Amino acid sequence: MADSLALLALLIGLELVLGIDNVLVISIFVGRLPEALRQKARLMGLALAMVARIAMLFVLLQLSAMTNPVVLQFSVRDLLLLSGGLFLLYKAVREIHHAVEGADDAGQELKSAAGGFAAVIAQIVLLDIVFSVDSVITAIGLTDKIWVIVVSVIISFAAILAYAQKIGNYILQHPAIKILALSFLITIGVTIFMEGLHKHVPKAYIYLPMGFALFVELLQMRYEHNHRKKINRMPQG
Numbered sequence: 001m002a003d004s005l006a007l008l009a010l011l012i013g014l015e016l017v018l019g020i021d022n023v024l025v026i027s028i029f030v031g032r033l034p035e036a037l038r039q040k041a042r043l044m045g046l047a048l049a050m051v052a053r054i055a056m057l058f059v060l061l062q063l064s065a066m067t068n069p070v071v072l073q074f075s076v077r078d079l080l081l082l083s084g085g086l087f088l089l090y091k092a093v094r095e096i097h098h099a100v101e102g103a104d105d106a107g108q109e110l111k112s113a114a115g116g117f118a119a120v121i122a123q124i125v126l127l128d129i130v131f132s133v134d135s136v137i138t139a140i141g142l143t144d145k146i147w148v149i150v151v152s153v154i155i156s157f158a159a160i161l162a163y164a165q166k167i168g169n170y171i172l173q174h175p176a177i178k179i180l181a182l183s184f185l186i187t188i189g190v191t192i193f194m195e196g197l198h199k200h201v202p203k204a205y206i207y208l209p210m211g212f213a214l215f216v217e218l219l220q221m222r223y224e225h226n227h228r229k230k231i232n233r234m235p236q237g
Contacts, residue, residue: 084130085193
């Protein structure tokens with residue numbers, strides 16, 4: 001039992017680390033909806049994504065079916081990664097264009113309220129499936145106890161839900177952080193696509209530079225905040 005609990009803790013940690021990608025995707029996609037629908041979209045998107053990941057776990061128990069070529073030299077796993085990486089690149093570049101060009105947010109929200117809610121949910125679920133391919137395969141390789149994997153998925157999704165709204169709101173309130181997050185999604189999309197081409201890219205090459213860029217941006221924001229306070233305290237006239 002102790003071994004199972006230790007493995008459960010390991011899998012939860014793995015899911016949470018990989019959940020960073022999920023939080024960014026959810027924050028960006030949900031941000032295009034009216035504020036009244038955002039939390040509902042988070043709840044529904046994460047709930048359906050969790051169900052999809054658990055269902056995929058049972059589908060992918062036979063690892064050989066994921067690695068055998070089905071189209072040229074590409075397996076089902078490779079095709080998922082290739083398509084998911086391209087889709088993530090498309091969405092991230094489109095969102096950067098929208099943010100930089102300053103499109104009409106009010107008109108976009110109205111359009112999203114009319115027909116975009118279901119599309120946002122579907123995109124969250126589909127990209128979570130792409131993100132979870134490697135984590136599910138890793139989990140199956142670590143243990144044959146399905147209940148341990150299922151419990152780790154449920155706990156990690158609950159943790160992601162707990163801080164997804166706060167992180168999402170912070171990103172939406174700071175345009176520079178939003179652009180940085182979208183740039184992060186581009187690098188993730190490239191990495192996923194390269195994995196589909198059988199080119200392994202160490203995750204440290206992504207997380208460390210982006211973490212450093214985020215740290216620098218936070219320092220810049222802190223500097224600007226302190227500078228504004230100093231100006232406001234200066235005597236007028």
